[in-house]
Amino acid sequence: MSYRDKQSVTDPIPDITGSLTLYAQWQQQSRYGLAGLVSTDSAPAVPIPNATITIRQGNTVLSVTKSDENGQYSFTNLLPGSYNVVCTYDGKTVTKAVVVTDGPVDVPFTLSNTAKNSLLVLGNDSGVTVPPLVVDGLASVADAQAQPGAVTTVKLTVTAKAPNETNGEQAAIQVLTKDQTVGLYLDAQLTCNGTSIGASNDTVLEILMPYDFSAKNDLKVLRWHDGVASELKELNSRPTSDFADGTWFKDVTRKQIIVYASKFSTYAVSYSTVSNNGGSSNFGGNSGGSSIYPIIVDKTSAAHGELISDKSVASAGAKITISAKPDSGYRLHHLIVTDANGKAILYTNKGNDTYTFAMPNSKATVSAEFVRQSENSFTDVNSGTYYYDAVEWALDKGITGGTGAATFAPDGICTRAQTVTFLWRAMGSPEPTVTNCSFTDVAKDAYYYKAVLWATEKGITVGTSAKTFSPDKTVTRAQTVTFLWRAAGKSTVTTTNPFGDVKASNYYANAVMWAVKEGITSGTSATVFSPAAGCTRAQIVTFLYRYLNK
Incomplete structure (x- = not known):
């Protein structure tokens, strides 16, 4: 008889007494590399250096690296298994999935002019653990949802839920299990720019979930959606294309369940117990010459x-x-x-x-x-995003708080009033020497009153006219870098302008060249800056952080 890796056995040969000799054989697992190119979607494509690439399994970050000057990145030492590979750069986040089997893997990233973000967020109720899911297809959802010239952020949020007898969705699922054990409830929500698309989305995602099949039989994957509980159809083989919503595959070899879904609400996995040979869990991740080499701690x-x-x-x-x-x-x-x-x-x-x-x-x-350390408790600001450090810095400096006790709203569009207030606070909230404001749309009791006085006094802004500041108007990328440039002393940068939409006669031309030179921001592509595009809260605190935290 033989046993699987890490199996715990309390009575290997029942009813037999005497000595028992066990033999074990270990074999080192093969490990492989993963590499790729990060580039723009322009023609010809332009390599993107200094992009951050992260390998994850669920919430676990396995490794982080950055693309080099040629846009290339690489990882080594990966065990066979399923991984999410996440690329972040200048307000753009793209999530892909990859399965490492028996050789190196190439995972390129092509970043579009306007951000098409794809994010996976995992959470759990108290007392339950969310499995380390790997999800493929999120970038395709972002492509399908994208509108010309608009930032698109698609987010799949999966929360492991504690069993709750008063939960109607769980109760409806329980009826279909026929007294089986429900080992896992997952609440899955798919959103685009904060609005649920869990019912309208047509792109089928491939969701890989590590699963321990020992002592379990007659597995079922169930879903409650649109008021109806149903059992998903089990497939005899894993498909490679043409995924169908509401299907799943049991991959015993790789110890994982693969669910194919385009509709999202509550999911569950149930099973019948066969036997109990010791402790087991419902899910788990991958298990893992004579020359001597040094370990150098930098x-x-x-x-x-x-x-x-x-x-x-x-x-x-x-x-x-x-x-x-x-x-x-x-x-x-x-x-x-x-x-x-x-x-x-x-x-x-x-x-x-x-x-x-x-x-x-x-x-x-x-x-x-x-x-x-900061007091960051925002559920929508996750480690690994390009703006994570900037938000922590902004909180620490008192530059901004959240939009709620648990939300920062990183994708929220900023107004002109919010932007000059952020800048004023970042500069230490200096007291303006003037006390009267010439703008008729800036009230004395407005939270941004002193910030506007200071910004006007320092020549950082001149308003949208002689009498108006337009505090509630969306701030653009051009206006934001111009505010920063003026605050920094309005230096002239002599460099070749690569952007076709930034003319030398534009008021923001020098500001754009300065911001790019200082590494504060870059274009939305190698030849496009998108000066009229709106700036998000995440982007603005990141611009401030990159400028003031050097």
């Missing part, structure tokens, strides 16, 4: 904290444990482990700021960034 990168390796040298394949110790008032923002070629190595977060990775066939370099 202490210069770890300001405001310390990195400690349990080994200074190790052979290939050895487990290395890294402990991060932030200074008081700081936290670990991210950890980067690379091999001798600069390729990112996947690591495992063991909790309590402890991480492990398998030693490559070369030296390993460990670096980190520690950032100041």
Whole structure:
């Protein structure tokens, strides 16, 4: 007889006494690389450097790297399995899924002129755990929902729900299980720019969920949607195209359930119990020469904290444990482990700021960034987004708060009043020397009154006319970089203008060139800046952060 990896057996041979000899054989699993090019969607395509690429399984970040000057990125040391690969750059976030099987994988990212964001957000009720889902197709939903010239943000939010006898959706599902055990309830909501599209979306997503099939039989995947509970159809084989909503496949080899869905509300998995050979859980992730190589801890990168390796040298394949110790008032923002070629190595977060990775066939370099702790409790600001650090910085500096106790509304469009107020607070809320405002649409009791006085006094804004400031009007990308440029001293930048929509005669021409040179923002493509596009709350605090937090 044989047993699976990590299986716990309490009585392997019932009713037989005496000694028992067990034999085990270990074999190192193969690991593979993942690489790709980040580029614009222009013709010809232009490589994008300094984009952030993250490999995730559910909420677990396995590794982070950035694209080089040629737009290329690479990871190494990936075990076979399913992963989400997320690319973020200048207000754009694209989420893809990849399955690593028996060789290296190429995952390119093409970023459009106007952001078409695709996000996966996982959460859970108290006492239950959300499985590490991997979802494919979100970028296709964003493509389908996109409108010309408008920012599109598609978000799939999945929450593991605790069983609740008073929940009508769960009760309707329970009727179909015929007294089976329901091991998991998931509430799934698909939105576009904050509006639910869970009923109207036609793009079928492929949702991969790790699952432990031991001691379970007659599995069912069920859904409550549009007032009706139903059982999804089980497929005999995993499809490669033409996915059908309301179907699923049991992949016993890879220990996962794959659900195909375009409609979203409440989902559940039920089963009949066959036997009990020891502890098992409903879901779990992938399991994991003689030359000696050094582990180099880059202490210069770890300001405001310390990195400690349990080994200074190790052979290939050895487990290395890294402990991060932030200074008081700081936290670990991210950890980067690379091999001798600069390729990112996947690591495992063991909790309590402890991480492990398998030693490559070369030296390993460990670096980190520690950032100041904040009171960020926003459910819509997730680590890994391009604006995460900027929001924490803005909260710490008192530049802005949330739109609610638990929301920041990063995709909310900013007004002219909000933008000059953010800038005024970022500069320390200086007291203006003038006390009367010439703009008839700026009331003395308005929260932005002093900010407008200061901005006018400093020549940062001149209003939309001699008598109007238009505080509630949407602020554009051109206006935002111009406010910053004027606050920074209105320097002249002599460089070639790559943007066809920024003319030398435009009032914002110098401001745009300055912002690009300073790394505050770039165009929406290699040749387009989109000066008239509205600026979101996330973008504006990011512009301020990049300018003032150098």
